[in-house]
Amino acid sequence: MTHQIAVIEGDGIGQEVIPAAIEVLESLDLDLEFVDGEAGDAVKADTGEALPQETYDLAADADATLFGAAGETAADVILPLRDAVDSFVNIRPAKAYPGVDAVRPETDLVFLRENTEGVYSGHEDDLSDDLSTLTRVVTTSASEKLAAFACDYVEDSDDHDGFSVVHKANVMRKTDGRFRDGVVGVADERGVETDEVLMDAFATHVCLDPEQFDVVVCPNLAGDVLSDLAAGLVGGLGLLPSANIGDDNALFEPVHGTAPDIAGEGIANPTATILSAAMLLDHLGYSEESQRVETAVESVLAEGPRTGDLGGNADTDEMTAAIVDRL
């Protein structure tokens, strides 16, 4: 069966790292069909829309989407795209790799971020000249759906025993209280172990001792900020892939942005996008190939050639070719 993959490069280094990941995918000789779509600042400048309806539809209809990055229009592209694929969870692994300078080389975390609500609900109002409000939304149904996914995630793997639930229910008593109760309730029923950590305490403790955490289940904004914190601990955003998973569809993207300072030079680190492609493979059932890509990436990170952000002097093509070589 042919899998149709929507490919959206977007802006900046998106146009360099996505082709690198496609090169890796193509070298595996699988039954994948790639269909290009446009989104981002450049498209907006041309057409007035950062995410044209046809790109939205392309992502909604494809078996999976690989997205690069968007500039100023990032939120106008990525939030609707997450909606296009009906994503309820954003998986963000943050792992330090041998060969990469990391503040905390012991870091090996997976964030499971709620992907539909919280402060991302989109309900804001200007109530007066002085006052604006945002309605933060938390539902038991979304919390339980995330929890069920988290339980499957730890049960399907030999590496994980349970998960941490991060929240700020001491202040957001009803909303994060509902989140916590929903998540912990499902885990208890399923017999999956959990512990609770306040969002602020997590920020301290993950710096002091990242090994005390493993799988981390969070509300939307907490997942955004704390996974970016973990990116800092493992040596930067150039390494972190992510998967936005829906029931019948999914979207894969590097956690980094468009890197305008180096865009166009062909020197961007393709790791995060190639690892996102590995997550895509796993999602489509190609788990053996996914593992091969990850292993090849790890070996190139450890031995080179590496891009400049990793202290090497390879360009994107050379690093990508080395990864393809080791597949």
Add this chain to the structure above:
Amino acid sequence: MTHQIAVIEGDGIGQEVIPAAIEVLESLDLDLEFVDGEAGDAVKADTGEALPQETYDLAADADATLFGAAGETAADVILPLRDAVDSFVNIRPAKAYPGVDAVRPETDLVFLRENTEGVYSGHEDDLSDDLSTLTRVVTTSASEKLAAFACDYVEDSDDHDGFSVVHKANVMRKTDGRFRDGVVGVADERGVETDEVLMDAFATHVCLDPEQFDVVVCPNLAGDVLSDLAAGLVGGLGLLPSANIGDDNALFEPVHGTAPDIAGEGIANPTATILSAAMLLDHLGYSEESQRVETAVESVLAEGPRTGDLGGNADTDEMTAAIVDRL
């Protein structure tokens, strides 16, 4: 003129670190009068209230308040106490000290956290069996007041040239947009330099290179989480003081909690509370004495005796006595 200081030990190690800080303050022979108030888990167990009205009034009427920590009831104590002193800004320095093991020894930051609104507004509703909402509130007036304080703060000091404004206005467009516009608007008028950083990007970059930041102005929850992150970078919560400043009043507290694992043993690190007392002195106009306390603390951190959390084997009394000795 006698300054009246409300002293609220609270629970756990609050009952050990507050007496340590009072010992330091008393050794300076200033015209300070200390009046004790009760708050926290133990008081709640006794009286049903974590913060009795008379303690609230004591803090509201005193020239300044020194607070230790509260356990389960932390939010029920600290949020109303911030209100009692009409605090609009929470000052949280996060500085790595020679002699203390730090993930990032270059860290030297000051967070100026908005202290009244954001998700701390307290408006939450259960709208159905499935759905709760929280109304996040941002006003131009609070944002501008914080900004004016931040401008004074950098202008009054030789160490700071401007400040960073942290927000998530790409998602919270109206509320954090209002915050950003209010803060940047005042700074522009005052000729104070600012740069803007998204909250998630700040979390990454402060780990990778804390020296690129100095004074950091944030909404309430961002300040909570990012200052705790900085605590992780400088070696833990045992070091971080804070000041909740109002127009005519103020409240000083260590950033750490009650540390139930070591409470009652007399081995808690008094640094955060003694540095909070130094901030209190500065606030009351005793800036020379404040500086002396800070210098004495720094010298003891560097040379010992140090408490167990810092790798030493001194108890709270020994470390405090050493600080008093060096005043």
